[in-house]
Amino acid sequence: MDLATLFGYVAFVALGIVLGLIGAGGSIMTVPILVYLMDVTPSLATGYSLAIVGTTALAGAVQYLRRGQSNLKMALVFGTPAILGVYLTRRVLFPAIPDPVLDIGEFSLGKDVAVMILFAVFMLIMSLSMIRSSKGAVEPQETQPASINVPLVAILGISVGVFTGLVGAGGGFMILPVLVLMGGLPMRVAIGTDLLIIAAKSLVGFVGEAQVVDSIDYGFLAAIIGLPLLGIVIGAHLNTRVPASRLKTAFGWFVMLMGIYIVAREVLSG
DSSP, X not given: OOHHHHHHHHHHHHHHHHHHHHSSSGGGGHHHIIIIISOOOHHHHHHHHHHHHHHHHHHHXXXXXXXXXXXXXXXXXXXXXXXXXXXXXXXXXXXHSOSSSEEETTEEEOHHHHHHHHHHHHHHHHHHHHHHHHTTOOOOOOOOOSSOOHXXXXXXXXXXXXXXXHHOOOOHHHHHHHHHHTTOOOHHHHXXXXXXXXXXXXXXXXXXXXXXXXXXXXXXXXXXXXXXXXXXXXXXXHTTTSOHHHHHHHHHHXXXXXXXXXXXXXXXXX
């Protein structure tokens, strides 16, 4: 085992610790760890990420379900089209994307480079969301609408599913405001529902991936999945000792720097 791979294993434990401390956001680092430390191709890394993110989210969702802090109706309304979106993306859309994506004269944009640039843009958006919320930005306040706008929620669900299928990340920061503002869910119930949706769509997306990709290393994946779960246990124990808002700000800036690094690296190497 080389040093980079060893550091990758440590990084997955650290990722879980961050998730245990601040409750979200850590999974954004899954794809960069796989690509830059474990030498997994970007296309395969986004598929692996779905399995890792889905399993990690499921572990959290089970805890919320046990406490009765999940809304199964809203999970079905939003989650069903999201699951459909991510499954079809990994099963049909992603394999159909040409490589190179663009080939104009002397300029050629490979599929793997395009995936990493798209993921980096997602990281930058995610980092801004984390920094803003940790600096006292107003969190969405739950409402009690007369009825759920099912068609609109379904459209948002399938859109999030497609995006998740492309970048391999959970997209929880996009789902949570919808559950609170349009579903009228209390924040804790929205978080539990969010985790349930992320778990379902990520794991189903990975099933779609497995149906079209023959090069999945299930032994490697099984070993990786356990590491963030171990980290979550550690992070949960540290939760009362470390100021979550400060950690969230620091991690947000770290994610932003990583996003900038990925864009620069992929553009210069391309």
